[in-house]
Amino acid sequence: MVKDKIVLTNETGLHARPASELAKLAATFKSTIKLYVNGKTIDAKSILAIMSAGIKYNTEIEIECDGEDEEKALSEIKKGFENNFGE
Amino acid sequence: MLKGNGVSTGVGFGNVVILKKLERKIEKKTIRDAQKEQELKRVHEALQEVINDTENQMKNITGTEADIMQAYLMIMQDPSLIAETENAIKNSNYNAEYAVEVGFNSVAQIFENMDDKYMASRSRDILDIKNRVLGKLFKEETIDLTKLNPNTIIVAEELTTSETAKLDFNNISGIVTELGGENSHTSIMARTHAIPAITKVKDATKILKNGDSIAINGTSGEIYINPTEEEKQKLIDLEKQLEEEKVELEKYKKQESVTRDGIKVKLYANIGLPADAKIALNNTAEGVGLFRSEFLYMDSDTMPSEESQFTAYKEAVQIMEGREVIIRTLDIGGDKDLKYLELEKEANPFLGYRAIRLCLDRQDIFKTQLRAILRASAFGKLAIMFPMISSIDELRAAKEVLEECKKELDNEGIEYDKNIQVGIMIEIPSAALIADKLAKECDFFSIGTNDLIQYTVAVERGNEKISKLYTKYHPAVIQLIKKAIDGAHSANIICGMCGEAAGDSTFIPLLVGLGLDEFSMNSNSILRARKTINNLDSKECSKLSEEVINMSSAEEVEKRLKEFINQK
Numbered sequence: 001m002v003k004d005k006i007v008l009t010n011e012t013g014l015h016a017r018p019a020s021e022l023a024k025l026a027a028t029f030k031s032t033i034k035l036y037v038n039g040k041t042i043d044a045k046s047i048l049a050i051m052s053a054g055i056k057y058n059t060e061i062e063i064e065c066d067g068e069d070e071e072k073a074l075s076e077i078k079k080g081f082e083n084n085f086g087e
Numbered sequence: 088m089l090k091g092n093g094v095s096t097g098v099g100f101g102n103v104v105i106l107k108k109l110e111r112k113i114e115k116k117t118i119r120d121a122q123k124e125q126e127l128k129r130v131h132e133a134l135q136e137v138i139n140d141t142e143n144q145m146k147n148i149t150g151t152e153a154d155i156m157q158a159y160l161m162i163m164q165d166p167s168l169i170a171e172t173e174n175a176i177k178n179s180n181y182n183a184e185y186a187v188e189v190g191f192n193s194v195a196q197i198f199e200n201m202d203d204k205y206m207a208s209r210s211r212d213i214l215d216i217k218n219r220v221l222g223k224l225f226k227e228e229t230i231d232l233t234k235l236n237p238n239t240i241i242v243a244e245e246l247t248t249s250e251t252a253k254l255d256f257n258n259i260s261g262i263v264t265e266l267g268g269e270n271s272h273t274s275i276m277a278r279t280h281a282i283p284a285i286t287k288v289k290d291a292t293k294i295l296k297n298g299d300s301i302a303i304n305g306t307s308g309e310i311y312i313n314p315t316e317e318e319k320q321k322l323i324d325l326e327k328q329l330e331e332e333k334v335e336l337e338k339y340k341k342q343e344s345v346t347r348d349g350i351k352v353k354l355y356a357n358i359g360l361p362a363d364a365k366i367a368l369n370n371t372a373e374g375v376g377l378f379r380s381e382f383l384y385m386d387s388d389t390m391p392s393e394e395s396q397f398t399a400y401k402e403a404v405q406i407m408e409g410r411e412v413i414i415r416t417l418d419i420g421g422d423k424d425l426k427y428l429e430l431e432k433e434a435n436p437f438l439g440y441r442a443i444r445l446c447l448d449r450q451d452i453f454k455t456q457l458r459a460i461l462r463a464s465a466f467g468k469l470a471i472m473f474p475m476i477s478s479i480d481e482l483r484a485a486k487e488v489l490e491e492c493k494k495e496l497d498n499e500g501i502e503y504d505k506n507i508q509v510g511i512m513i514e515i516p517s518a519a520l521i522a523d524k525l526a527k528e529c530d531f532f533s534i535g536t537n538d539l540i541q542y543t544v545a546v547e548r549g550n551e552k553i554s555k556l557y558t559k560y561h562p563a564v565i566q567l568i569k570k571a572i573d574g575a576h577s578a579n580i581i582c583g584m585c586g587e588a589a590g591d592s593t594f595i596p597l598l599v600g601l602g603l604d605e606f607s608m609n610s611n612s613i614l615r616a617r618k619t620i621n622n623l624d625s626k627e628c629s630k631l632s633e634e635v636i637n638m639s640s641a642e643e644v645e646k647r648l649k650e651f652i653n654q655k
Contacts, residue, residue, distance in 0.1 A: 016158040016159075017154050019158065020154075043167075046165050046166070047161045047162055048165045048167045048168055049165075051162075051198070052194075052198060054202070054203050056203070
């Protein structure tokens, strides 16, 4: 299992479009991918879970990947957050 | 034969497509354990059909809209969307319909409770998916308004603005509604697109059936079901006559908008969306006297951004190739609602929180729009018009916000037209009565007759029971119009009119007589109006207006104006 923390830099938060990009990206990995935000646990492969968490700008998110491709999953998802999912 | 009120001229032959307000009854049933499999399967199949429909729709979409649809699709495919629904079947033994109702509502509730306004409004997306799934479970036929079969005649109780905005106008040969008046948005849109339309047809959605072959006469308001050869021929003759008139009017494309004795006026068009500017130009509009910016807001699920508004205004002003385009700032409230604004219900919406009143209160919204207009003003001749001004204070306050926006743009080094003209609508009697004062502090007026009539005679436009009292021929209305025009001229500014009355051939001689400078109307009325004006003598019109202004009843005025135009 690997973990890392990032801070959301999307000024408008994780809205439908970035949320769908995140879920799409997460679904390409075999690992289970969880986000820990404000004491909530979110399945990163579920767009509904991501959107309904209402993650706002400047929020700290812990990413946890667990599975055979966990290293790659973690680095790719971090990269996605850094690029604000193309926003 | 059915009969209603012809609101957009022309003849239409086609097949009926009924848009029904859905009245489904979701019953709560308890199912046996053995039925659970079957109910789960029904839910999955219904959802899959909705997904398939969405994928099909996506084929023709690109850009931002496609990204949004993609996200929407992912929500539909997310197993957690129907987790609650499945539980409701498995654990509570609910039938599929009721399970979908409660299951989706609980998901929508999660969004609704979020403090972020954008996210809270996503609950509508969930409810929209729910409705589509239920539609499949109830085997309702849904109609894709953006893709209709050729020669469709739309029949509905009433069309909502969002429905009208989606309509595939190329394939519509007519519109029939049970409600709605001459000035409802459906009627206005129908006239802009030159589609015959009939409103106030009692029980139309019950009498007419999907697929019925009908013919409609948008002038007389007559509807023929399975028309006989004789009836068809009559309509074809009429169509030919209208076609001939159209051809005859073509020659006025080259004429100037000038009276016989050389008084020149401006003939402008009213538009709702940037693309309408093409129709305006095609009808030789000399400018746009009213760009109803609220359509941009009604077309969207969220407040349109500065960028998207800028693009729309820029598009309109570029299409008009240097001709003036007057943008009316957001006129919402009254009968026009924006769901995402979450306006409170009011007892008297027409007398309430609307238009400039709302904008001065919600300066965030107002400034976004003003900045977008200013930025677009660098690309052509734009003018700004404030609606619903009732006092000088509102005009001053609105101009102050505009000045703030200009300063912001100056600081950001963004270009705009430093001499952009600022005008107001005269549509409230109090504004007409102090027109001379208002005229000293703005660059132009435009009289909005639809509201001016409503506020002068105290008759709500949409109220069928008292619609007879709603008339532009009321002498009080005419006196207020005169007051507005005289007020404008006392300060050497231009006075226009952008209500439906400006394009009415019966009314035009009176307006010319009163000295109106600019007539803004539906694009399809422009050539006829020019023909009318070319045949007028301004001195005769002045005499007519002096005569009419002293009359005491609307009936008298109407009779005299009709008599005058018929002698022409």
